[in-house]
Amino acid sequence: MSYSGWILLTATLVGISCGLIGVLLILRRMAMMADAISHTVLLGIVVAYMATRQLSGVHMLIGAVCAGLLTSVLVQWFQSRGVRQEASIGVVFTTLFAIGVVLIATQVGNAHLDVKHTLMGEITFIPWETTAVPLIGEIPEAVLMLAVVLAIALIAILAFYKEWKITSFDPALAVSLGIPAVLMHYVFMSLVSVTTVASFDAVGAIMVVAMLITPASAAYLWTDRLSVMLALGAAFGALSAWIGYGIATWLDTSISGSMAFATGILFAASFLGSPRYGALAKLRRPKAAGRNAGSEAGLSTD
Amino acid sequence: MIATLSHNAQWVLLSTLILGMAAGIVGSFAYWKRQSLMSDALSHAALPGVIVGFVLAGTKSLPIMIAGAAVSALLGALLIEWIRSSTRIKEDAAMGIVLSVFFGLGIMLLTFVNRSAGGSQSGLDSFIFGQAASMVSSDVRLMTATAAVVLLVAALGYKEWKLFLFDPAYAAGLGLSGRLMNGIYLALLVLVIVVGIQAVGVILMAALLIIPAVSARYWTHSFKWTVALSAVFGGGAGAAGTLLSAMGNGWPTGPFIVLVASATFVVSLFCGASKGLLVLYLGQWSHRRRLSRQPAAGQIAAREGAGQ
Numbered sequence: 001m002s003y004s005g006w007i008l009l010t011a012t013l014v015g016i017s018c019g020l021i022g023v024l025l026i027l028r029r030m031a032m033m034a035d036a037i038s039h040t041v042l043l044g045i046v047v048a049y050m051a052t053r054q055l056s057g058v059h060m061l062i063g064a065v066c067a068g069l070l071t072s073v074l075v076q077w078f079q080s081r082g083v084r085q086e087a088s089i090g091v092v093f094t095t096l097f098a099i100g101v102v103l104i105a106t107q108v109g110n111a112h113l114d115v116k117h118t119l120m121g122e123i124t125f126i127p128w129e130t131t132a133v134p135l136i137g138e139i140p141e142a143v144l145m146l147a148v149v150l151a152i153a154l155i156a157i158l159a160f161y162k163e164w165k166i167t168s169f170d171p172a173l174a175v176s177l178g179i180p181a182v183l184m185h186y187v188f189m190s191l192v193s194v195t196t197v198a199s200f201d202a203v204g205a206i207m208v209v210a211m212l213i214t215p216a217s218a219a220y221l222w223t224d225r226l227s228v229m230l231a232l233g234a235a236f237g238a239l240s241a242w243i244g245y246g247i248a249t250w251l252d253t254s255i256s257g258s259m260a261f262a263t264g265i266l267f268a269a270s271f272l273g274s275p276r277y278g279a280l281a282k283l284r285r286p287k288a289a290g291r292n293a294g295s296e297a298g299l300s301t302d
Numbered sequence: 303m304i305a306t307l308s309h310n311a312q313w314v315l316l317s318t319l320i321l322g323m324a325a326g327i328v329g330s331f332a333y334w335k336r337q338s339l340m341s342d343a344l345s346h347a348a349l350p351g352v353i354v355g356f357v358l359a360g361t362k363s364l365p366i367m368i369a370g371a372a373v374s375a376l377l378g379a380l381l382i383e384w385i386r387s388s389t390r391i392k393e394d395a396a397m398g399i400v401l402s403v404f405f406g407l408g409i410m411l412l413t414f415v416n417r418s419a420g421g422s423q424s425g426l427d428s429f430i431f432g433q434a435a436s437m438v439s440s441d442v443r444l445m446t447a448t449a450a451v452v453l454l455v456a457a458l459g460y461k462e463w464k465l466f467l468f469d470p471a472y473a474a475g476l477g478l479s480g481r482l483m484n485g486i487y488l489a490l491l492v493l494v495i496v497v498g499i500q501a502v503g504v505i506l507m508a509a510l511l512i513i514p515a516v517s518a519r520y521w522t523h524s525f526k527w528t529v530a531l532s533a534v535f536g537g538g539a540g541a542a543g544t545l546l547s548a549m550g551n552g553w554p555t556g557p558f559i560v561l562v563a564s565a566t567f568v569v570s571l572f573c574g575a576s577k578g579l580l581v582l583y584l585g586q587w588s589h590r591r592r593l594s595r596q597p598a599a600g601q602i603a604a605r606e607g608a609g610q
Contacts, residue, residue, distance in 0.1 A: 031395040032339050035402075039505075082577060086394075087338040087516045091567060094509030098560035101431065101506075105553050206346070206409070206505075210402030217395050247410075254413035260406020267399060271389065279388045 068193025326536025
């Protein structure tokens with residue numbers, strides 16, 4: 001495959017996996033948790049690098065999952081100590097991220113691991129760092145990692161589809177049905193961390209947030225069905241990856257920045273144009289009808 | 303140690319001290335309004351404005367870049383409000399969208415500018431993590447003056463702020479316009495953020511607004527003392543972090559300021575006089591002792607009652 005072919009494939013995989021995970025994030029009202037985890041993953045990667053002195057996929061994944069779980073455990077713990085949720089998220093992720101940046105700046109800063117790279121990603125290098133896979137041949141390491149992560153996310157979502165649905169829409173019912181909601185929460189946090197770190201190399205820490213939250217929010221404006229929303233989230237993610245790549249080659253600028261910006265374009269289009277929940281549709285609709293629509297705005301669970 | 307610093311470095315230290323105090327005060331307002339993460343979204347949203355300001359000015363002119371940052375942060379705030387009020391998307395998702403899309407746009411512009419016309423020499427990158435040492439004395443004076451204005455507005459209107467934050471309905475009844483107060487609050491928040499990003503950076507600016515306010519809650523229940531303590535913690539973190547980062551060559555200022563702030567948070571969490579873990583534990587322990595004695599007394603009383 002050609003050079004830009006690999007880049008597009010990488011970006012598409014990022015878009016699809018982030019779009020899927022993002023839908024659950026939005027519905028579970030944990031959008032800012034994704035922001036937090038995408039920052040703290042940096043610390044996990046730095047510590048993994050310091051322990052093993054190499055930047056391989058597996059070590060980074062393990063470090064990132066540990067950092068993601070640490071973040072969510074700490075946030076929960078502070079919350080149970082009476083700190084408000086948004087404040088405890090703010091305290092935890094800025095602190096862990098600052099530790100990561102300080103470690104890079106003072107201890108491990110070198111050509112392989114620098115702060116700018118982790119923030120903005122280096123998708124342009126991905127096609128050159130290849131690895132051999134039996135039956136398929138040489139493929140970029142990041143593509144392999146993203147494919148594996150996407151497979152894990154898909155299996156986890158499809159296998160426990162009903163459980164995800166119930167825990168997301170009605171946590172109280174989930175507990176009374178005997179679904180282990182706390183376990184599901186931490187499994188989900190691990191999924192978010194894994195997706196984040198796999199996408200990290202390609203698009204960097206901040207753009208992961210864009211990919212996780214924005215396409216899923218756009219999808220939320222189009223449909224009331226979870227299955228459709230998942231499909232739309234993944235499609236919007238992939239589409240914004242392509243649009244972003246187009247903008248980046250046109251203007252010759254940062255690919256990851258353009259992809260984040262492209263998610264914004266798609267969201268703006270949905271925000272203004274969606275027939276049911278869009279801003280324009282709301283303006284056109286008479287007031288009373290608008291109120292009715294508002295009262296049934298909750299996503300139905302069928 | 304302070305005496306050994308150069309004249310410029312002393313000014314930088316003073317400015318981060320005042321910045322920290324202003325951030326501490328405005329941050330405690332944000333905490334009471336449950337808008338801690340709003341500051342995170344707004345500081346990220348300021349990045350494209352900084353770059354556009356740089357392009358418009360043609361050189362690195364701080365006043366114009368700060369104006370650009372303020373415009374784009376306010377635009378971000380308006381968009382968050384618009385998305386939240388006109389669709390079913392929740393506020394946290396709206397903040398995430400604005401934060402990441404604006405930041406992406408900022409990185410796009412930054413790469414574009416860095417590639418053309420000597421942008422990489424302009425030190426625009428230092429806006430991401432903050433580089434207090436790169437500030438020249440006119441920058442420092444501007445920053446100090448703005449932070450001092452924020453400090454003044456917050457201090458002069460103390461009574462109004464208290465009313466507005468705790469009982470908006472009563473405040474409105476007394477003729478205090480909620481819209482006006484909200485506007486001033488947002489203006490203060492944006493001002494602190496935009497003057498702070500030069501020293502602390504867009505990514506970690508939020509920490510300076512969030513952490514001191516949360517730490518102060520562990521020491522007191524009084525609003526007055528929360529605000530005062532938050533200012534002290536913020537100012538201390540700003541100054542100490544700047545000193546620490548000056549010890550290495552090219553170390554970013556922001557992360558060190560955040561680490562000092564987090565250290566005060568951990569100390570407050572354990573030793574805080576009103577909600578600290580140590581105090582809570584001691585309280586529980588003495589309560590348990592009292593309880594374990596009380597039933598014994600009750601039993602004695604019961605036995606005496608049976609005897610009669």
